[in-house]
Amino acid sequence: MSRFNIRTAKAQPTSRVTSTGRVLRTYEGGRGRERDARSDLFLLSVSNFVSQQTFYESGADRDDRFQTLVRELAVTDPEWTAGLLGWLRGEGNLRTAAVVGAAEYVKARLEAGATDGPSNRRVVDSVLQRPDEPGELLAYWTARYGRNVPKPVKRGIADAVRRLYSGKSLLKYDTASKGYRFGDILNLVHAAPDPEKAWQGDLFQYALxxxxxxxxxxxxxxxxxxxAHRELMALPVEERRAVVTSDGGVERLAAAGMTWEAVAGWLQGPMDKAAWESVIPSMGPMAxxxxxxxxxxxxxxxxxxxQVAARISDPAEVARSRQFPFRYLAAYQHAPSLRWSYPLEQALGHSLANVPALAGRTLVLVDRSGSMFYSRLSDRSELNRADAAAIFGTALALRAANADLVEFGTASRRLTFGKGESVLKVLERFGDLGGTDTTSAVRAHYRGQDRVLIVTDEQYxxxxxxxxxxxxxADVPVYTWNLAGYRAGHGPSGKGNRHTFGGLSDAAFRMVPLLEAARNADWPWAA
Known part of the structure; x- marks a missing residue:
């Protein structure tokens, strides 16, 4: 009798966030599942801004868990850990987690005497992508481990300094508020100028x-x-506003590397209409x-x-900025004028470019429990995980061929929306629903859909x-999008139509079409 080689047999793809089989309890007492160390670190990394308090974990506890996992895996699986850290700072766009992770990677491997895998120097260099980050890594290292900085850290920083230091970066980032100025860093790491940048020797000397x-x-x-910057700074204060209003003032400010913050201080007065209009052409999209x-x-x-509207809604600019979608929601909520509404809606849509248009019927469940509202996503944002969950769930529902969009907490309710409706408008219909009864929400709203996607912190x-x-x-795929990185998951993951992914960008959505095409989903830096 044929048991396996039958017409209806389907491949069972696997994904990388994997359960061990060990049972844990969620913070709310639900029966949870432990994930292996790599999965635990990945989900924590992609949802962690470092030192951020969450509903169930203090910032210090999360940081300790993150550091412990990085140090363990730096020794036992250095290739994977180095790949994670480089990806975090690149496509993942998480600066602090990558910098902290690189420091802990080096410390653990030096203590263990490990020499296999990617070099400590290379890992340090890979996470430093902005000119202020060499100082950030040094400040973290010396605060945690003292002023004796090992050679691999110095050499990795020196490599980054040669890539990143320029006249404009010095003006923007080498300020008196920094504990480590550019000159301090050059003294410490002894970076030699890049031989292909003839001007860099003079720049380094000037920084010193x-x-x-x-x-x-x-x-x-x-x-x-x-x-050009020195010439502007030498002008008497009473003559400076004339530069702003003059023909060629825009070009002169740009040539001198003047950011809007620098212009505000230079004028020693209000940023009025003329001041803003003189500096707007040289501002970046997120500024x-x-x-x-x-x-x-x-x-x-x-x-x-x-002109501003055209730039902030330009697909190429949005892609290049690599900003999280919730940044555009924050701007929409705080901008008083209606003239920004449509450009921000377009920008939000471009930032969700990876959201697939799923065929068939899809059930999308969005966690709006109290724990999702508790803490801000970052120091720079007033938004929380509940907002991020609503953005991702709504975008998925709007693009799907046929979707049921449900918010849940203690209770649950289905949200109505029209095809082609604005994501930002649908977001206004979400509420705060208290506790986390995910099971009841699934039971109430699963009606034979082809797949279920739950956006949650998993603490049911x-x-x-x-x-x-x-x-x-069991034959229906359930995708869990974890937005908090807690240790216990609300179900198994990695195989058998049960998959977990995470993060604060839309990149994780790439997994869904892969898995539904019966293709295994790898880590994002290996895919």
């Missing part, structure tokens, strides 16, 4: 001079940006997004506003009917 002899330091003639309210309050012209309360994923037939 302005750190140790600021009153007499002169910018090198080889660096036009620094010379524009964060200042929409300021533009309105200053009364920038409709012509300039149209105990239910006499069992776990959430048990309520769906």
């Amino acid at each position: 001079d302005r750190r140790h002899n600021p009153d007499t330091a002169l910018p090198p003639a080889s660096n036009r940006t620094l010379v 524009l997004v964060r200042n929409l309210r300021n533009f309105d309050e200053a009364g920038v012209s409709d012509e300039v506003a149209a 309360a105990d239910n006499r009917h069992g776990g959430p994923t048990e309520q769906v037939p």
